[in-house]
Amino acid sequence: MWFPRLASERVLRVRPVEGPFALTLKEQNAERIYCLNARAEALGLSRGMSFADARAFCPDLLSREADSMGDARFLGVLRRWATRYCPWVGIEGEDGLVLDVSGAAHLWGGEGEMLADMRARAARAGLSLRLGLGDTRGAAWALARHGEGIAPPGEMRAALAALPVAGLRLSPTEVTGLARLGLRTIGEVMNTARAPLARRFGAGVLLRLDQALGEVPEAVSPEADPPHYGVRLSFPEPIGLEADVMAGAARLLEALCAKLQENEAGARVLCLELRRVDQGSQQVELRLAAPMREAARILPLFERGVGEVEAGFGIDQMRLVARVVEPLPIRQIGHATQTGADRLNDLISRIGTRVGLENIQRFLPADSHIPERSFIVSPAAYSVPGGSWVALRPRPLRLFPPEPIAGHGPRPPARFRWRRMALSTARATGPERIAPEWWLEDDAWRGGMRDYWKVETREGRRLWLYHTPQAPGWFVQGEFA
Amino acid sequence: MPTPFDTVFPLRCARVHEVCGPSATAFAVVAAAGGTQPVIWIREAWRGEGLNPVALAEFFDPARLLVVQSRDVVDALAVAEEALRDGCVPMVVLEAGRALDLREGRRLQLAAKTGKSTGLCLIAEGAGSNAAETRWHAAPLHDSEREDSTLMRWEIIKNKTGTFGAWDVRWESQTHRLDVVSAARLGAGSTGAPG
Incomplete structure (x- = not known):
């Protein structure tokens, strides 16, 4: 079976076009025709022709970019x-x-x-x-x-x-x-x-x-269907008790985990669909911090979601699907296994069911002098810790949005009020000039460059002040330990 | 007889402690330093004041830190209880947005006991719960001798199993340890009796 115009016909199936049509592909800095419809071929266009030439031949040629992955x-x-x-x-x-x-x-x-x-x-x-x-x-x-x-x-x-x-x-x-x-x-x-x-x-x-x-054999190798990670369970009588639903989920999980085990995969997102007698259906989604396939470990994580389900007149069908599956090779169990990491991942998953998996975050270093951008906050479940933290100058432990204080001149004020406290400067270290990253749009840095001072007050507080010489003003942006 | 510092710090394991005052964050960070296991830091998402991991690196490796942003206090407490009970994280820090009542404090205490992990609540001044094992007040002090100093006064203002005390301490970022500079005079109003 040969589909001579597969790519263009795939696009035209979605959006039919009457006239000549071509798909273009950028190759070696030139747009070339990748696939044509019959109308365009009849007009004398051909594959591999440069797109500019084709348009010269045929001014009403419609085109789109080719998508080889989609094909x-x-x-x-x-x-x-x-x-x-x-x-x-x-x-x-x-x-x-x-x-x-x-x-x-x-x-x-x-x-x-x-x-x-x-x-x-x-x-x-x-x-x-x-x-x-x-x-x-x-x-x-x-x-x-x-x-x-x-x-x-x-x-x-x-x-x-x-x-x-x-x-x-x-x-x-x-x-x-x-x-x-x-x-x-x-x-x-x-x-x-x-x-x-x-x-x-x-x-x-x-x-x-x-x-x-036929003098040399050649085999047809069929593609295997990707495994389907879904199992279902129907009940002769509707159920409504939480314990019953959990027992059903346990059975489904066992079947699903056996399948995952067979394919050396682990589920990342699981979805438990509960069909009610009145045709309503409810879903419990479980997102895991790490790919997993141990039924005993996953089951307790469903408890919270199942507890929130409204059973109505009863549930008569359950379906469990692993929406996202990641490869998880079989591991040797030994004394060196990372039970600590597993337990932490379980804990993250469990907390994630309550506050959302993306709200459990870790810090990653970023390469920027701007204090707010010198680190990245990323979800712990989808990132690995790494990188090194370098501070050339002392940095405050707490960072907050800049709070203006009264002050004049390029040197820190000797006395100032901050958060309704009267503070007097005992020692000021600085300035450390930080220029905005002009290649990035940032409203907070509209005031131009900043001269940062570490101000140790007589009252004890150690604050991070900055002065904006281009738009005179003094601000507090952080507090040291 | 003054309380020896090493009987109260490091904080007693399997208990929940409280700290207030302007240097509460520094106290929590010092308490979490040491060891290689993860630290869970629970805060409410709407709060503007964030930790700065670049400065945190002076105390411990920021890779150990997991920050949980919760919607409200109830979620934060639930997450703290869950984390304490699990016990795979030896240190759980909770930034409590409001005063915890006795029930909530006691639940955290029981969870910490089950999981054998240490909890630390950063509270507003005067917002402590009676269930806390110890309560500390941490405030920065001006150090006239050294630049870039982290001199602080740590005062223990509630102690279930001992007496009160106050110490001037300083974090040495080179050696990664806490230096007790001197045992300070107790603040006015504290009687020194066990609470």
Whole structure:
């Protein structure tokens, strides 16, 4: 199965366009055409053409940027769809699927009917599709791309002979090389002496030829479906007691954790969905501080959420899904295991169910002279501690938003009032000039540069004052230990 | 006979203590210094005054610190109780926005006993709970001899299992230890009797 215009048709399915349409891809500093619709191709545009040229040819060309990740996802969806024809489906390149239909075609009433069904469904979905069916993977590829059709068993050589050599899955240089020798069709390559070809092009060309003719085996490797981390439980009678719900959750968790264990994964976000008799459904979301798969450890964390659920007339269905799953390799249990870290992660998860996991934070160092920006606050569950803390000059233990005080001149005032306290300066150390980071927009630093002073007062308080020479004023921004 | 400092500091384990006064933060930070295990610091999210980790590095590695921002006092207390009861964090600091009543103080005390971890509440002056093991008042002092000094007066104003006392202390950032400069005279009004 080859989808010649997969990328553009994927975009056009969402937003149909009448006129010519192209997807562009930035390659080596030039916008190039990545994929076109039929209208644009009819106007003489081609893939790989520079986008500026294409617009010159065709001023009403509509375009969008290509999204190769989205295309790959879409192809994955198509792959799942194609398992309706046979169980053995693999992905072929960026825009093709390869199906091993041996023993499956008769279910559709023969190969021809099967292909007709594929065509009809693809056309309904708005995808152009080219099909090739052959005894080997190589033959099917050649037929799909260069002359559609079915090669009947045993007549593959005849079916392939007329196709161009590009159908052998060769690189463009090899195709031109063969063309220079006068070999334009697969049939001509078949009839040439093998030794000179191997000497000239290496083993690659002959390998492709043998694969197409079935002399060298080539397997179709089907993609495995990603595991689904969801389990459900239905009750014959609705339940309403918290203990019953927890018992149900325990059963679900055991099944889910066994599945996670099998795939060496750990759940990060779990969602327990409780369906009530009256069709209402409630969700309990649990976000964990670290990937986990021990049912006994996760279950107590659900207690708080389950306690808040309104059971109404009773709950008759429960569903537990691991929304976010992270790899968690199996660990050797030994005396050196980090039980402390595990316990701390459990505690963070438990606190997180009450105040939210993002409200448990840790400090990370940042590279900035601005006191407020010399550290980053990040959620503890999603960051690791690290970096080194460097203070070239003493810094206050408490930082607060600047509080203005009365003062004149560039030296700290001898007496001032701050927070309704009369303070007198005993020793002032400074100034330390800090200039704003002009490349960042910051309203707090509109006053220009600041001259910071550490002021030790006779009353004991040690304050961090600053003076803004460009917009005269004195402020208190912190207090030392 | 004056109370020896080392009988009251480091703070007694598996108990909840209180500290008030302008240097309460410094007291908490010194109390949490030492050791390598994490420290949980619970504060209410709306408060503007934040800790500065750059300065914190003089006392202990900021990587040890976990700050929990709670919505209100009730959440803060619940988190503190949870953390104390779990016991995997030896030091839990709670910035209490209002005075704790006896019930709340007692619950924290029981949680600390279960988890064998130390709790410390930063309280407003005069807002203590009767359940606290000790209550301290910490205030900075002007040090006329040294620059960049952290001279403070720590005064114990409630002690369930001992007598009162007051000390002038200073944190040595080079050696990472607390120096007791002198045992100070007790402040006016304190009687020295156990509370």
